[in-house]
Amino acid sequence: MTRSSSAHLPTYTLYGEADDRPATDWLHCESIAERSRRHNWEIKAHRHAALFQILYIRRGTGRATVDGETWPLRGPCVLSVPALVPHGFRFRPGIDGSVFTVLQAHVTQVLAAAPALPPRLLQPRVIALRGDAAISIERSVERLKAEFVGTQAWRALAIDAALCALLVALERATPRLELPRAQRGSRAAMHLERYRELVDASYRAQPSLSTLALQLGITPTQLNRVCRQVTGRSALALLHARVLLEAQRDLAYTTLSVKQIALGLGFGDAGYFTRFFQRLSGRTPTQWRGQAYAVRG
Numbered sequence: 001m002t003r004s005s006s007a008h009l010p011t012y013t014l015y016g017e018a019d020d021r022p023a024t025d026w027l028h029c030e031s032i033a034e035r036s037r038r039h040n041w042e043i044k045a046h047r048h049a050a051l052f053q054i055l056y057i058r059r060g061t062g063r064a065t066v067d068g069e070t071w072p073l074r075g076p077c078v079l080s081v082p083a084l085v086p087h088g089f090r091f092r093p094g095i096d097g098s099v100f101t102v103l104q105a106h107v108t109q110v111l112a113a114a115p116a117l118p119p120r121l122l123q124p125r126v127i128a129l130r131g132d133a134a135i136s137i138e139r140s141v142e143r144l145k146a147e148f149v150g151t152q153a154w155r156a157l158a159i160d161a162a163l164c165a166l167l168v169a170l171e172r173a174t175p176r177l178e179l180p181r182a183q184r185g186s187r188a189a190m191h192l193e194r195y196r197e198l199v200d201a202s203y204r205a206q207p208s209l210s211t212l213a214l215q216l217g218i219t220p221t222q223l224n225r226v227c228r229q230v231t232g233r234s235a236l237a238l239l240h241a242r243v244l245l246e247a248q249r250d251l252a253y254t255t256l257s258v259k260q261i262a263l264g265l266g267f268g269d270a271g272y273f274t275r276f277f278q279r280l281s282g283r284t285p286t287q288w289r290g291q292a293y294a295v296r297g
Contacts (some may be wrong), residue, residue, distance in 0.1 A: 029100050
């Protein structure tokens with residue numbers, strides 16, 4: 001692991017073995033106990049610049065803090081943490097489970113034939129496993145672990161296949177968003193899901209609603225109607241909420257100046273960014289950062 005000195009919150013990059021097996025450049029696997037035991041069962045808050053993590057807990061308990069929220073962990077369960085999302089853990093001794101760390105860009109590459117999957121998978125979530133879902137995740141985890149430690153021919157290709165199987169099992173185990181019965185599977189729900197994917201991919205450029213609506217094949221008026229119908233919020237409010245979330249992350253977990261954060265989020269003027277932030281959060285960026293630091297100690 002290497003630590004970035006430029007961020008208030010440590011940003012780590014995890015590398016595999018230094019050998020000629022290409023798979024180890026983008027995937028790492030170890031038991032949860034292997035690393036956490038060395039740190040008295042606590043992994044302090046940090047984030048990964050380009051890595052996606054899947055934690056599978058077969059047995060045992062713990063607690064995860066993800067993006068400021070605390071989630072209890074009780075096996076069997078699975079937790080996913082995308083790149084740049086702050087997270088930390090406290091495990092009970094004796095926990096039985098595995099953690100897979102993979103380059104997030106490689107996840108997208110593995111799932112290239114199903115472009116709708118990465119935006120859904122690359123979200124922070126914890127899923128309690130029961131029945132068929134628990135069996136499927138367990139089998140997929142064991143297969144990926146076996147290929148990772150193996151030395152047979154075509155190892156990298158076999159790892160990709162096992163990783164793909166685990167990702168599909170994870171998606172199948174994910175509870176679907178509960179919408180009113182009349183809206184489930186509706187065109188409005190599909191437009192909203194696609195809109196959120198577009199926002200996640202382009203919020204730093206702050207695209208216009210006309211541009212986003214055009215990519216969806218609908219008008220800005222229709223886009224706004226869809227968002228209000230399903231979420232009760234306007235399309236612009238959803239876009240602004242995503243920008244605000246990233247601003248809060250940068251303020252809480254980096255030492256970037258307010259001006260640098262503003263420029264990184266598509267604001268040409270730090271003053272405009274401050275007014276935007278205060279209008280949505282009720283505090284200036286500097287006030288919000290100070291309170292975030294105080295809470296984290």
